[in-house]
Amino acid sequence: MTSAPATQDLALSARGVRMEYLDRGTRERFVAIDSLDLDIKQGEFVTIVGPSGCGKSTFVKLVNGLLSATEGEILVRSVAKGKSDAMVFQDSALFPWYKIIDNVSYGLVCAGVSKKQAHERAMPLIKLVGLGGFENKYPYQLSGGMQQRANLARALCVDPAILLMDEPFAALDAQTREVMQAELLRIWRGAEAEGGARKTVLFITHQIEEAVFLSDRVIVMSARPGRIMEDIRIDLPRPRDLHVKRTPEFQEYQEQIWQLIASQLKAAASQFGGSTE
Amino acid sequence: MTVAAPAMTSRGPERSRRRIKIPNERLFYAVLGFVGLLVIWELASNFDLDPETPGTQGLVKRILMSAPTLIWNAGIEDFSSGVIWPHIAISLQEWFYGFIISCFLGITLGLSLGWFRRFRLATQPLVSALYSTPTIALFPLIVLIAGIGLESKVILVVLASIFAVIINTMVGVQSVSWKHLEIASSFGASQTQIVRSVVLPTTIPFILTGVRLAAGRSLVGVVVAEFQAANQGVGFYIALNGQTLNTARVFIGLLLLGGFGIFVGELVRLVENRFDAWRPSIHR
Amino acid sequence: MTAGTQMIAVTSNAERHRSRLPRWYRRREASILSFSGLAAFVIIWQVAAQIGQLDFTFFFASPTGIIEAASKEVQLPRFWDDVATSAWELLAGSGVALGLGVPIGLAIGWYRRVGFMFDPWLNFFNALPRIALLPLLVLWLGLGTEMKIAAVSLGAFFSIVVPTAQGVKTVDRNLLDVGRSMDASQGRIFTSIVLPATVPYIISGIRIAIGRGLIGVVVAEFYAQTKGIGVIIVKSQQALNSDRMLFGIILFTISGILLSYATSLLERRFQKWRPGQDMEE
Structure with a gap:
């Protein structure tokens, strides 16, 4: 665990978070997340990895206020204007009935900005994510990767203190995914250049390689109930490009995290006597 | 696998030859089908077996089937x-x-039934009972309550058509995606904004389908009401001319109804297309 | 970050809307609400009728009145004759519609040009309230059962033809290619690929056709009042007996519900996948 940093440079602080669900089929309560403590500093890129069902998606929804925790407390830094967080959802999360520009400016319009102004403020972000010229297209006219660029632009558009990304690249093919990872880092730096302060990112994935490549810190979670197993600092130099994936340091990080998750999977397999799925 | 194929047969060209396009084939065959049937009808009704009594002995009895030219003239x-x-x-x-x-x-x-779950549950037995009833059967009841004037006919028209709108709208609201609602509330959208940006865009195509169906069913209501209790109206015109063996005029009434039905249907379709810009065109 | 910002706790919408109702209720909410909704409707109606608040011009039915009328009615042999007549009209009419509609629908869907030729007529009859053809049917077939069977089958016919043709047209191209690549004959392709793929469409057509057929029975019996449940309704109206009339209407409601239930059984039997929504008309 990280030593408790001074609160003024924290972007997010979670204490003793517990989340229980009622399974509709079996009518049993199960614990999705248990006694989770997590601090994220401002400007940090933090990724949570873990096997499916470890409650990582649940956690971002808690941070975003889409769900409320059974126990515990989540604090986020409030900003003077606009939303303090914004979510990049999993695949096909654009509104299919809105053009790209209307999708990207959606958060601003919700916050009461006039449509015209919202469009003006959305344009630079559309260009930043590489969708210049596509602003008047409908989502179905764009490829999966381009849709996720728009999805990202929509979240950046409200200028959030924390950017929450819930497996945004899960539905993309392997190549597009690699491109998008590099693009995400470029955009992250680009937003920093434009907006001044560096964005705090909380990124959810089940891909170890993606986690290591993107992050300053990787949080490894255990399966049901979801607990933090390890908090690993990734000391790879930035700016990073895809070549970094071939360095021995990178492979070492990957190996370390893989061991942690594999132990989980093995435990689960022996427990249920089944496959690792 | 084939053993020693005697000769190579080429299938490609043959198949593509079958696809040779008459320019606008669809229109060609449509006109052929339309005109063809009219011509057969006309010829059949003119083919008198017994010249002594024209119009009654035809292959198709003229007095019962009329003929395109007779309909035209009467029109x-x-x-x-x-x-x-x-x-x-x-x-x-x-x-x-x-x-x-x-x-x-x-x-x-339909919007309230779709949106308020408890309202839907409480009214479910009644709504589904009325939905399974041929509402046309309520007309004698309506006449008892509202007389035989314009009101009772309008009530019947409403009863005949409203369920198409209610059910389609309700299904539309229920097919609003949970994910889209989540996104909207994640961006802090207010209730009104959620309705405007998520619920309505999802529901409008369903509503329009309901409206298109309702346009046709309203016409059924008009006809039935006018068959039952009227001294005016196209339905009455058809019934009266049917009873007086004025078959050509029955067909005029039918043409009016069918023409109007097509016209209104196409009108709603235009509106539907206007709201469909965001869908890939294969879905149209 | 600028100075003056502070940490705030995350609160969610869900928190504010969490249900406080007891668990036993939440579990059975659907049936409790449905039942009490219906019960409330019947009770209010009965009470209103008894204190004389439902006295419209010629309408004064009440739930108990309907039950009374029903118990008298079911003892009459004439009543069962009427029910049998209506049932026969519906069955025979639907049978004719199915027997003609399926082959014609298959032909229209399979032979592209036949489809084109039928298009204008199908469009016209789809837009026309078929019930308006009643006076013609009376001219051709008289006032008896044959006319009513024809009215029912006309009502149901197009609801079968259109989805059937649609079903044939939307058969998966890949499946057809599989058939062709195996050198199956046209006939075999048709019976082994096209027909099974079309069955769900035919069944969803039947669902719509039943409603149309019922309307056909009602209107035809209203129009030519010889026998049948429709005649019970009209005769009761003329006698200002709204209880008996509502009993007749409820008979149609019950048959509608039973028939749509029977179709869902058929659907479940044949339909592992559902065709698109907008199939109606």
Whole structure:
């Protein structure tokens, strides 16, 4: 665990978070997340990895206020204007009935900005994510990767203190995914250049390689109930490009995290006597 | 696998030859089908077996089947003398009032049934019972309550058509995606904004389908009401001319109804296309 | 970050809307609400009728009145004759519609040009309230059962033809290619690929056709009042007996519900996948 940093440079602080669900089929309560403590500093890129069902998606929804925790407390830094967080959802999360520009400016319009102004403020972000010229297209006219660029632009558009990304690249093919990872880092730096302060990112994935490549810190979670197993600092130099994936340091990080998750999977397999799925 | 194929047969060209396009083939065959049937009809009704009694011994008895030319002539007559206009006007009026009420009431009810789960559950038995009833059967009841004037006909038109709107709207609201609602609330959208940006865009295509169906069913309501209790209207015109063996004029009434049905259907389709810009065109 | 910002706790919408109702209720909410909704409707109606608040011009039915009328009615042999007549009209009419509609629908869907030729007529009859053809049917077939069977089958016919043709047209191209690549004959392709793929469409057509057929029975019996449940309704109206009339209407409601239930059984039997929504008309 990280030593408790001074609160003024924290972007997010979670204490003793517990989340229980009622399974509709079996009518049993199960614990999705248990006694989770997590601090994220401002400007940090933090990724949570873990096997499916470890409650990582649940956690971002808690941070975003889409769900409320059974126990515990989540604090986020409030900003003077606009939303303090914004979510990049999993695949096909654009509104299919809105053009790209209307999708990207959606958060601003919700916050009461006039449509015209919202469009003006959305344009630079559309260009930043590489969708210049596509602003008047409908989502179905764009490829999966381009849709996720728009999805990202929509979240950046409200200028959030924390950017929450819930497996945004899960539905993309392997190549597009690699491109998008590099693009995400470029955009992250680009937003920093434009907006001044560096964005705090909380990124959810089940891909170890993606986690290591993107992050300053990787949080490894255990399966049901979801607990933090390890908090690993990734000391790879930035700016990073895809070549970094071939360095021995990178492979070492990957190996370390893989061991942690594999132990989980093995435990689960022996427990249920089944496959690792 | 084939053993020692005697000769290579090429299938590609053959298949593509079958696809040779007459320019606008669809239109060609449509016209052929349309005109063809009219010509057969006309010829059959002119083919008299017994010249002594023309019109009664034809392959297709003229007095029962009429013929395209007879219908044409009768049409010219009734339109130029003007006797048909009052019938059209009164039917249009009944249709219009009933259809508009159906749309407004049906959309409102459908939205609330879809959105408020408890309201839906509490009214479910009644709604599904009425939905399974041929509402046309309620007409004698309506007459007992509202008399035989315009009101009872409009009520029947509403009853005949409103469920198409209610059910489609309700299904539309229920098919709003949970994910889209989540996104909207994640961006802090207010209730009104959620309705405007998520619920309505999802529901409008469903509503329009309901409206299109309702337009046709309203016409059924008009006809049935006018068969039952009327002294004017296109339905009455058809029934009266049927009873007086004036078959050509029955067909005129049918043509009016069918033509109007097509016209309104296409009109709603235009509106549907306008709201469909965001869908890939294969879904149209 | 600028100075003056502070940490705030995350609160969610869900928190504010969490249900406080007891668990036993939440579990059975659907049936409790449905039942009490229906019960409330019947009770209010009965009470209103008894204190004389439902006295419209000629309408004064009440739930108990309907039950009374029903118990008298079911003891009459004439009543069962009427029910049998209506049932026969519906069955025979639907049978004719199915027997003609399926082959014609298959032909229209399979032979592209036949489809084109039928298009204008199908469009016209789809837009026309078929019930308006009643006076013609009376001219051709008289006032008896044959006319009513024809009215029912006309009502149901197009609801079968259109989805059937649609079903044939939307058969998966890949499946057809599989058939062709195996050198199956046209006939075999048709029976082994096209027909099974079309069955769900035919069944969803049947669902709509039943409603149309019922309307056909009602209107035809209203129009030519010889026998049947429709005649019970009209005769009761003329006698200002609204209880008996509502009993007749409820008979149609019950048959509607039973028939749509029977179709869902058929659907479940044949339909592992559902065709698109907008199939109606």
